[in-house]
Amino acid sequence: MTEHAGADLPSDHDSLMAREIYPGVTLGEVDYSPEEVEWALYQKPLGDAASVIETEFDDDYALAYFGPSRTFTIGFTGDAPVGAITALDETGLPYSTIEDLGFTAAEYQAAASAVGSTVTDALVEADLMPAVLFMVGPDPTEYPGMIVVTVTGPDAASRQAGMAAVGTPSVSAPFAVTVVEGGENITAF
Structure with missing residues (x-):
């Protein structure tokens, strides 16, 4: 840097x-x-x-x-x-x-989108959606190339079940994924 x-x-x-x-x-x-x-x-x-x-x-x-x-x-x-x-x-x-990160912003976003698809598939397969939801996106503040998945749900048990179903999605280097527990789902009225 x-x-x-x-x-x-x-x-x-x-x-x-x-x-x-x-x-x-x-x-x-x-x-x-x-x-x-x-x-x-x-x-x-x-x-x-x-x-x-x-x-x-x-x-x-x-x-x-x-x-x-x-x-x-x-x-x-x-x-x-x-x-x-x-x-x-x-x-x-x-x-x-x-410098020399080896990826563009478009590639970073594409990797985050691919992780989002993997998480969606895992939550659907575990029959947890729509109660358990998630947010996914690039978060370079911790590590350039980091993608963060935040699992949300109505209660801690649901969120933990969602995290277990998701695991740690794989992604190609130089990207990395971390999965964290969020709070309750945000509902728009």
Whole structure:
């Protein structure tokens, strides 16, 4: 992992409020909560850069995520393209890169989808659905290439039965799978 130091955000209130967060709109012109200010000054610029990178360098882009304490990590299949680094540097914010992951974001999502199909088949075969459900998706925060399956159900016994039926689905390297117990199923009304 390579750390990249960006410029610190201005510390004076007037400079922050004059910062343009949308075309023609400064932070001082919107009534944002402290959380929304944090998003506008830190997460939005890096998220916008990541979106451009994901689109323009789709054969190179693998993953991106925000971590604790103002950390942002972006990963690439091989070497980070110069244009991608330029887009990140232009934010003036710190970020980290991971290179040589050996997979693209599309391949990561395809692996997660395949795991989802395997989990569905296991729960149907065990006659546990629709009481036991699950969520599946890439989660690079623990390990680049990690896919997390969260089993949900009406009670702990149902969730444990679901986890037993699912086991640990197999997936090809460089991906890995972990299965965790979630809570009750979320029902939309």
